[in-house]
Amino acid sequence: MAEASEIRVLVVDDHTATRSGIKAILDSEIGITVVGEATNIESAVSMADRRKPDVVVMDLQLDGDMGGGFAATRRVLDADPDVGVMMFTAFGEHHLLTDGLEAGARGFMVKDATPAEMVRGVRIVAEGGAYLDPSLSADLLRGRGIGQIPGLSAREREILAMLADGESNREIAAKLYLSTETVRTHVRNAMRKLDADTRTQAVALAIRQRLIG
Numbered sequence: 001m002a003e004a005s006e007i008r009v010l011v012v013d014d015h016t017a018t019r020s021g022i023k024a025i026l027d028s029e030i031g032i033t034v035v036g037e038a039t040n041i042e043s044a045v046s047m048a049d050r051r052k053p054d055v056v057v058m059d060l061q062l063d064g065d066m067g068g069g070f071a072a073t074r075r076v077l078d079a080d081p082d083v084g085v086m087m088f089t090a091f092g093e094h095h096l097l098t099d100g101l102e103a104g105a106r107g108f109m110v111k112d113a114t115p116a117e118m119v120r121g122v123r124i125v126a127e128g129g130a131y132l133d134p135s136l137s138a139d140l141l142r143g144r145g146i147g148q149i150p151g152l153s154a155r156e157r158e159i160l161a162m163l164a165d166g167e168s169n170r171e172i173a174a175k176l177y178l179s180t181e182t183v184r185t186h187v188r189n190a191m192r193k194l195d196a197d198t199r200t201q202a203v204a205l206a207i208r209q210r211l212i213g
Contacts, residue, residue: 060089084125101204107131
C-alpha cells in the first residue's frame with residue numbers, strides 16, 4: 001500500500017493525447033507522480049516490472065483488442081499482486097465493469113471523468129480501496145440496494161454498498177463513526193461469506209449476482 005506522499009502511477013493507453021492528458025492531471029497533484037507511460041500489453045508489463053508503480057491506469061482497449069487491457073492487467077498482477085489497477089475506458093457497459101474487476105482491477109473509470117475524480121480514484125486505489133466511477137455507480141445503484149444476503153449483517157451490507165460506490169476505508173470509517181480497522185474487519189467478514197478472495201471480487205460478485213445494480 002502506498003503512502004499518500006509517494007503514489008507512483010503508470011499510464012497505459014495507446015493514444016498519445018490521452019496519455020499526455022492523464023499525465024498532466026496526475027503530475028499536477030502533490031504526492032502523485034507518473035513514473036512511466038506504455039502503449040501496449042508488452043510495454044505495460046515490462047514497464048510495470050521496471051518502474052514498480054503503486055497504481056496502473058489501464059486503458060481497456062490495447063493492441064486493437066477491446067479486452068487487451070484485461071490481458072495486460074492479469075499479466076501485471078501475476079508479476080506483482082500488490083499493484084492497484086484502475087481500468088480506464090470510454091465504454092460504460094456493466095459487463096465490462098465486472099470483467100475488469102474479475103481480471104483483478106481495483107477500479108473502473110470512464111474517460112470523461114473530471115480531473116478531480118480521476119485523482120480521487122487513483123488515491124483510493126493506491127490506498128487499497130475499490131473504486132467505481134460515480135456515473136457508473138449511480139446507474140448501478142439507482143433504485144437498488146444491497147440485497148438481503150443470508151449471513152451478511154446489516155453493517156456488512158452497508159459497507160459493501162459504500163465500497164461499490166467508490167468509498168475508501170478511511171471515508172467509510174469517517175461516515176459511519178468507526179475505526180478503519182473495524183471497517184477492514186467487516187470487509188474481511190463479507191468477503192469470507194461471499195467466498196471472495198479480494199474486496200474487488202466481492203464487489204464484482206455483488207454486481208454479477210444483482211445484489212447491486
